[in-house]
Amino acid sequence: MLKALENISALYANPTRFMQLAARLHAPLWALALALLAYGLFRAFQVPEDYQQGETVKIMFVHVPAAWMALFGYSFIFFASVTALIFRHPLGHVAARAAAPVGATFTLIALVTGSLWGQPMWGTWWVWDARLTSMLVLLFVYLGYIAIWQAIEEPTRAARTAALLAIVGFINVPIVKFSVDWWNTLHQPASVSRLARPALHADFLYPLLIMGVAFLALFFALTLTRMQMEILRQKLRVRRMRTNQGA
Amino acid sequence: MAKPQKNFLPNAYPDPAHLRLEGLACSRGARQLFEGISQTLAPGEALALYGANGSGKTSLLRQIAGFLPVEVGTISFGDTRPPRVHFIGHADGLKNPLRVGETLAFDAALWGAPKNAIDLLPLLGLDNRGWQTVGDLSAGQRRRLALAKLCLAPRPVWLLDEPMTALDAAGQHLIDTLAGAHLAAGGILVASSHVPLGFATQTLTLGAAS
Amino acid sequence: MSVFWAICRQHAVLAWRGGHTTLAVAFLFIGVTLMPFGLGPELALLQALAPGLLWVVLIMALLTSLDRLFQADYEDGSLDQMMLMPLPLEFVVLAKLLGHYIALVLPLLLAVPLAGLLLNLAPAHLPMLLLAMLAGSPALVLLGGIGASLAVSVRRGGLLTVLLSLPFYVPVMIFGAGASRQALAGEVDETRLAILLLISLASLLAAPVAIAAALRNAVR
Numbered sequence: 001m002l003k004a005l006e007n008i009s010a011l012y013a014n015p016t017r018f019m020q021l022a023a024r025l026h027a028p029l030w031a032l033a034l035a036l037l038a039y040g041l042f043r044a045f046q047v048p049e050d051y052q053q054g055e056t057v058k059i060m061f062v063h064v065p066a067a068w069m070a071l072f073g074y075s076f077i078f079f080a081s082v083t084a085l086i087f088r089h090p091l092g093h094v095a096a097r098a099a100a101p102v103g104a105t106f107t108l109i110a111l112v113t114g115s116l117w118g119q120p121m122w123g124t125w126w127v128w129d130a131r132l133t134s135m136l137v138l139l140f141v142y143l144g145y146i147a148i149w150q151a152i153e154e155p156t157r158a159a160r161t162a163a164l165l166a167i168v169g170f171i172n173v174p175i176v177k178f179s180v181d182w183w184n185t186l187h188q189p190a191s192v193s194r195l196a197r198p199a200l201h202a203d204f205l206y207p208l209l210i211m212g213v214a215f216l217a218l219f220f221a222l223t224l225t226r227m228q229m230e231i232l233r234q235k236l237r238v239r240r241m242r243t244n245q246g247a
Numbered sequence: 248m249a250k251p252q253k254n255f256l257p258n259a260y261p262d263p264a265h266l267r268l269e270g271l272a273c274s275r276g277a278r279q280l281f282e283g284i285s286q287t288l289a290p291g292e293a294l295a296l297y298g299a300n301g302s303g304k305t306s307l308l309r310q311i312a313g314f315l316p317v318e319v320g321t322i323s324f325g326d327t328r329p330p331r332v333h334f335i336g337h338a339d340g341l342k343n344p345l346r347v348g349e350t351l352a353f354d355a356a357l358w359g360a361p362k363n364a365i366d367l368l369p370l371l372g373l374d375n376r377g378w379q380t381v382g383d384l385s386a387g388q389r390r391r392l393a394l395a396k397l398c399l400a401p402r403p404v405w406l407l408d409e410p411m412t413a414l415d416a417a418g419q420h421l422i423d424t425l426a427g428a429h430l431a432a433g434g435i436l437v438a439s440s441h442v443p444l445g446f447a448t449q450t451l452t453l454g455a456a457s
Numbered sequence: 458m459s460v461f462w463a464i465c466r467q468h469a470v471l472a473w474r475g476g477h478t479t480l481a482v483a484f485l486f487i488g489v490t491l492m493p494f495g496l497g498p499e500l501a502l503l504q505a506l507a508p509g510l511l512w513v514v515l516i517m518a519l520l521t522s523l524d525r526l527f528q529a530d531y532e533d534g535s536l537d538q539m540m541l542m543p544l545p546l547e548f549v550v551l552a553k554l555l556g557h558y559i560a561l562v563l564p565l566l567l568a569v570p571l572a573g574l575l576l577n578l579a580p581a582h583l584p585m586l587l588l589a590m591l592a593g594s595p596a597l598v599l600l601g602g603i604g605a606s607l608a609v610s611v612r613r614g615g616l617l618t619v620l621l622s623l624p625f626y627v628p629v630m631i632f633g634a635g636a637s638r639q640a641l642a643g644e645v646d647e648t649r650l651a652i653l654l655l656i657s658l659a660s661l662l663a664a665p666v667a668i669a670a671a672l673r674n675a676v677r
Contacts, residue, residue: 137624144621151611160674165607165621168667172625175656179628183635241278314540314676332541338534342467344474356463359543400543 015231018091022228029221036214043207056120061207063113065215066106067131070138071173073103073219077145078170081163091227093159096166097149098226102219104142111135130184134177141169155234255367255398256428263290263433264403265325266311272319273306280306281453284320288449290403293426293436295447302454304439308334308406311437324404331402335410339393343382347373350381351395358400367395372417386413397425405429407438460544461552468556477525481518481561482568488514489572500577507576508586508637511569515590516626519597522561523622524615526553526605527672536609536676546672547665554602554665562594585640592653593633599657599664600625606671629656 044061077096084092114132115125126132148165152158265288272282280303288294296304309315311322312334341350348365355364368374371391376384384392390413397405410422426436426446438444472478492510496502530536539549569590570583578586604622608614636649 137627140620141624144617144624147617147620148607151608151614151617154610157610157674157677161607161610161671164667164671164674168603168663169624171663176624176627179631183631309676312537312541314537316677331543334537334541336534336537338532338537340530340534340538342471342529342533342535344471345467349470353463353467357460357467357542359460396538 015091015235019228019231022224025224026221026228029217029224033214033217033221036210036217040207040210040214043210047203047207054120056117059113059117060204061211063110063117064208065212066110066113067135068212069215069219070103070107070110070135072216073099073106074138074141074166074170074173076219076223077103077166081166084159085163085167090159093163094227094230095223096163097159098230099219099223100142100146100149102222102226104139104146106215106219107135107139107142111139128184130181133184134180137176137180138173141173145169255370256425257398257401257432257434258428260290260401260403260433262403264435265289265323266294266404266435266437267323267325268311268320269323270320271307271310271317271322273303273310273315274318275303275306282319284451284453286449286451288435288437290433290435291430292448293430293438293444293446295444295450296437296439296453297441297450298439298453304453305336305408307453308336308408308437308439311404312406331400332404332406333397333400333402334406334408335393335397336408337412339389341381341389341393343380345381346377347379347381347384347392348377350392351377351399354396355399358396360399364395364399367398370398370421371395372421387415387418390414391418391421394421394425397429403434405434405436405438407436409439409441411440411442411444460542461548464542464544464549464552465556465559468553469560471529472522472525472557472560475525477522478560478564481522482564484518484521485514485565485568485572486575488517489575492576504577504579505641507573507578508582508640509634510576511573511586512590512630512634512637514572515565515569515594516597516630518565519562519594519601520619520622520626521615522557523601523605523618524608526557526602527609528605528614531609531675536672540673540676546669550602550606550665550668550672554598554668557602558595558598562598566590566594581643582640585645586637589633589636589640589646589650589653592636592650592657593629595657596629596653596660597626599660600629602668603664603671606668606675609672610675629653632656 040061044058047058047061049055049057076099080092080096080099082092083089084096111132114129114135118127118129118132119125145162145165148162149158152161266286267288268284268286271284273280280301284307286294296307298304306315310317312332314334345353347368351364351367354360365377368377371394373388373391376388381389381392390410394410405426407422411419414422423445426438426444429436430446430448436446438447489510492506493503496506527536530539540546542549544552566587569587570580573583573586601618601622603625604618604620607621608617611617632649632652636646636653639646639649
């Protein structure tokens with residue numbers, strides 16, 4: 001009886017050491033993320049107005065890092081899933097599952113800020129710009145991944161199915177990007193086909209990089225917190241089983 | 248009439264198998280089904296699995312069939328190469344829109360059997376039902392039809408999950424006949440059941456140990 | 458080899474008997490019939506939009522059929538038997554996909570010229586349109602199979618299958634509809650056709666492996 005319970009906790013990756021590490025990292029990571037975010041936003045608001053775009057250029061400091069994190073998040077899910085499948089390390093499944101809503105949220109932020117940023121330029125809220133379109137497809141990829149976890153009840157099967165989807169989906173992402181770029185350049189004049197990027201001189205570059213690092217720290221802080229929650233939930237589940245079996 | 252039927256019963260298997268289970272355990276979700284299962288079957292031996300609902304009989308059969316991964320313990324077939332296995336579970340894999348005769352013809356093609364599979368009907372007790380659609384069969388008739396692949400493709404290991412369910416006396420006798428011929432030919436058999444199986448040479452009751 | 462064809466034939470026969478072929482073709486015509494009500498009956502407009510509309514409707518018709526690819530086999534226990542057949546699971550999968558293609562996609566492609574006439578396509582436009590669909594449709598079935606196999610253990614997983622398959626369909630749609638639009642100008646778009654064939658070929662190599670892995674996972 002006890003052996004079985006050990007198997008289950010092995011399934012959720014002998015999480016004691018991870019939980020100790022996570023508990024130690026939790027506060028510093030959040031502090032770092034919030035400090036960087038505050039500093040990055042402060043620097044971003046000090047950037048001079050763009051002569052063409054005015055104040056709206058400042059949306060870039062959220063939009064661009066969010067788009068980076070959207071792609072980073074899916075790559076993270078991919079590598080976590082590969083780790084879980086090949087090295088049979090269940091913590092990979094937990095990490096991939098925890099990161100998915102975080103990455104999806106960054107994708108959504110990139111889409112919304114992209115729309116806000118583009119509106120004064122395009123005179124409309126949505127343009128089938130290559131980047132925005134790819135981001136939209138990426139959002140569907142994220143939603144599919146999250147839906148698999150929700151739809152399959154049996155946890156090991158859900159984990160393996162989600163990992164498979166993460167892998168084939170990851171191969172698909174660059175193919176989508178390539179085809180959308182191709183589709184877009186042929187159908188729209190180049191001037192509106194992408195969000196105009198101001199020349200990245202130091203005034204812009206540093207706040208942008210700081211925001212990038214801040215979002216990265218935020219991503220890890222959120223993912224770590226969600227992983228802790230997930231492991232606690234599994235522990236609770238096992239404990240309930242134990243009481244039910246009366247062992 | 249009796250002669251073509253005899254052809255369908257298994258005779259000597261060219262590649263007889265042993266089955267050895269060692270320290271086998273299985274858990275589903277957070278529930279331990281069984282542990283410490285060790286059993287050895289030589290050619291011609293049959294193991295009957297007894298136990299309450301949820302004691303893990305189906306899971307054990309699915310582990311032997313290779314569907315469920317073995318995480319604790321080992322399953323070996325004596326040979327290095329896993330031998331061909333027949334598995335008949337609760338879900339019979341029959342397709343309602345097909346006719347009985349078509350089902351047999353497909354089964355024969357799928358499992359690489361001779362073409363006159365329709366002659367199998369009398370043996371299964373489904374005489375003159377070749378034109379009936381599978382969806383119109385009774386539960387017991389469906390189970391008889393699902394047994395067809397045992398006769399069509401000779402495989403030395405049979406895994407039957409509650410084969411007696413829904414069968415009448417004649418149907419249960421059919422199982423005994425098939426199992427008897429299979430064991431006499433040097434096959435091995437593992438079957439779960441809630442009723443005693445006459446052909447079993449060994450028994451294992453799950454859920455009693457823990 | 459005879460095992461391969463038996464599986465293929467059984468899948469096609471079941472799709473046909475189950476009425477899935479009729480439903481898919483009917484779906485295609487329903488979609489096409491709704492278009493003029495939504496867009497207005499101007500023939501010039503309909504013709505300009507026809508290639509893209511036909512691709513959209515074709516993909517929708519195919520998407521509705523995907524949950525029948527493996528779901529019934531999962532529910533009635535046939536999936537267990539597929540694991541034990543004297544043929545590697547990857548080829549069993551390929552046989553079923555081919556059966557699906559024959560029973561559903563080919564009838565849809567046969568219906569496309571008639572549907573095209575309803576949208577004011579001239580017969581001269583059809584060869585290029587059909588060529589593009591022939592080049593791209595294998596990828597649609599193969600990639601859709603990935604979505605179907607991942608969602609197979611989910612009860613009523615039809616909508617989930619659609620969500621999972623959609624991102625894979627975007628490239629096929631882009632190059633397929635792009636090549637078909639060139640048909641209106643009377644041009645043969647070799648580049649896009651080549652890319653479509655490439656996608657189909659790559660799917661042929663990758664999809665059966667991914668699907669087999671997903672199905673093995675489903676019978677655990």
